[in-house]
Every structure is written in structure tokens, then in C-alpha cells.
Amino acid sequence: MTAQATDIASAPRMIRRLRFKAPLLVMFGLAWLGLMVITAVFADVIRPYDVTQMDLSARLVGPLTQGHLLGTDELGRDVLSRLIQSIRVSLVIAFGATLLSAFFGTTLGFLAAQFRGVVEHLILVLADFQAALPFLILSLAVLAFFGSSMTLLVGLMGFYGWERYARIARGLAISAGAQGYASAVVQLGAKPSRVYLRHILPNVASTLIVSMTLTFPEIILMESGLSFLGLGVQPPESSLGNMVGFGREYLTRAPWIMLGPAFVIMMTTLSISLVGDWLRDKLDPTIR
Numbered sequence: 298m299t300a301q302a303t304d305i306a307s308a309p310r311m312i313r314r315l316r317f318k319a320p321l322l323v324m325f326g327l328a329w330l331g332l333m334v335i336t337a338v339f340a341d342v343i344r345p346y347d348v349t350q351m352d353l354s355a356r357l358v359g360p361l362t363q364g365h366l367l368g369t370d371e372l373g374r375d376v377l378s379r380l381i382q383s384i385r386v387s388l389v390i391a392f393g394a395t396l397l398s399a400f401f402g403t404t405l406g407f408l409a410a411q412f413r414g415v416v417e418h419l420i421l422v423l424a425d426f427q428a429a430l431p432f433l434i435l436s437l438a439v440l441a442f443f444g445s446s447m448t449l450l451v452g453l454m455g456f457y458g459w460e461r462y463a464r465i466a467r468g469l470a471i472s473a474g475a476q477g478y479a480s481a482v483v484q485l486g487a488k489p490s491r492v493y494l495r496h497i498l499p500n501v502a503s504t505l506i507v508s509m510t511l512t513f514p515e516i517i518l519m520e521s522g523l524s525f526l527g528l529g530v531q532p533p534e535s536s537l538g539n540m541v542g543f544g545r546e547y548l549t550r551a552p553w554i555m556l557g558p559a560f561v562i563m564m565t566t567l568s569i570s571l572v573g574d575w576l577r578d579k580l581d582p583t584i585r
Contacts, residue, residue: 319575323575325568326571330565330572334388337384345375347378348382349533357370357371357547370551380558386537387538390450390516390530391516393454394455394516395509398456398462399505402459402460403463406464406468409463411470417467420467424459425460432457436528437523437526441528450520457515458516465504469497470493470497510570518562518566520536521536524541525539525542537558540554
């Protein structure tokens with residue numbers, strides 16, 4: 298009976314702890330991000346026209362005209378269909394690049410924490426060099442020399458911001474090792490890889506996830522800028538920055554071509570920033 302009474306009394310407290318509470322702006326950001334993810338996943342089903350379908354008799358048709366909700370572009374292609382496809386492409390690039398950057402940086406950070414000495418110094422020097430290097434200029438040089446492809450673009454964007462993850466992972470791994478539980482696991486015979494993957498990584502994952510939410514919108518803006526300059530996603534494929542770049546030539550005659558993707562870029566980066574800031578406040582133990 299006592300155990301049952303204890304369980305019943307503790308149930309409301311557990312419910313209160315699990316209850317999802319977030320500011321209104323954060324809820325809006327989560328809703329927008331959910332909409333973007335659904336749009337990217339079901340793009341083939343949602344878009345009303347094929348992205349390459351042209352109708353020269355319906356060039357630069359305005360929104361809500363002739364069955365085109367957001368109008369058409371200079372080749373008579375449906376702007377809404379291209380916007381949906383662009384959301385998919387931009388999110389795939391940003392998501393893949395963010396995961397690659399987090400994996401690369403975290404791995405180097407753990408290596409620095411494990412070996413210390415020369416290895417740690419070399420990794421920190423590389424991190425300082427990366428932080429001081431104008432990444433946009435480097436990207437322009439690489440894409441101009443090798444040409445643009447989806448694989449190269451994701452790989453190149455994946456090197457953006459890795460030094461942040463390396464520094465965070467190194468610092469947190471050293472801190473976790475100083476707490477004693479990592480050393481205890483090593484004394485029991487566990488390999489270093491198992492210690493980092495099974496014991497240290499879960500304890501630092503929340504901080505790394507928050508860092509990913511900060512890197513993600515930056516990569517979206519970086520890809521959009523490169524596509525705007527003509528060195529990102531190439532036709533006939535389309536991205537948000539690509540649409541803005543082509544739409545600027547028709548800004549006075551057909552502003553809907555540019556305003557749609559520009560609005561999506563603004564809302565997506567703002568939403569991720571709001572959610573990331575909220576997650577930092579919730580998950581970072583140093584500011585609780």
C-alpha cells in the first residue's frame with residue numbers, strides 16, 4: 298500500500314516534469330519547422346506541377362491566376378512547385394552538412410581530449426586556422442575551380458563550423474573524464490572508443506545538439522548566398538538561394554518569383570534560431 302501511495306503521489310510531479318512548455322514564439326518556430334520538414338519529405342506529392350514543366354504562353358503570370366497559386370516565372374514554370382522543390386534541396390544540403398560538420402568536429406575534439414600533447418595542439422591550431430579563414434571566400438574558390446555538384450556542395454558546407462564542435466567536444470570530454478566515471482570504466486577494461494561513445498557522448502549530446510541548431514541556419518544562408526552568386530545548386534535543379542538569384546532580375550516586374558523563397562529563408566533561419574536559443578536555455582546546465 299505504501300509503495301502504491303508513493304507512486305500515485307509522484308505521478309503528478311512526473312507529469313509536470315514531462316509537460317511541454319515553450320514560449321509562443323518557440324511554438325510558432327517549431328510549427329514552421331514541422332511544416333518545412335513535411336514539405337521536404339512529401340514534395341513529390343504536394344507540388345501541383347512538375348518543376349521543369351514550362352508554359353511560355355503563361356510567362357510571368359501573377360499569383361492566383363490561371364491555376365498558379367504563387368504565379369509563374371520567366372519560363373512559365375509554376376513558382377509554388379519550384380519553391381517546394383527548393384525547400385527540399387536546401388534542407389537536404391543544410392541537414393547533411395550540419396551532420397557532417399558535427400561528426401567531423403566531435404571526432405577531432407574527442408581525439409584531442411584522448412591523446413592530448415602534440416595531437417591536441419595540432420587540432421587546436423587547425424581549429425584556430427579554420428575560425429580565422431573567411432569560409433565564404435574559400436567556398437567561392439573551391440566551387441569556381443572544381444565546379445558545383447550536390448555532393449561537393451554538401452561536403453564543402455560540412456567543413457563549416459567544425460571547429461566549434463571540436464572545442465566543445467574536447468572541453469566537455471576533458472570535464473567528463475575529470476569526474477571519475479570515465480576513468481572507472483577504463484579501469485574495468487573498456488576500450489577508449491566504447492568510453493567515448495557509450496558514456497561521454499550521451500552526456501555531452503545536449504550541448505552538441507544546441508550547437509547544431511546554431512550551425513544549421515548559418516549553412517542555409519551560406520548555401521543560399523552561393524546559389525545566389527551562381528556557384529551553388531545548378532539548373533535544372535533549384536534551391537532557395539537559386540530562386541532568389543534568378544528572381545532578382547524580375548524584381549520590379551514579377552516580385553513574387555523572389556519574395557516567396559526569400560520569405561522562406563527568413564522564416565526558417567529565424568525559427569531555427571528561436572528553437573536553438575530555447576533549447577540552450579533548457580538543456581545547458583550552466584545557465585539553469
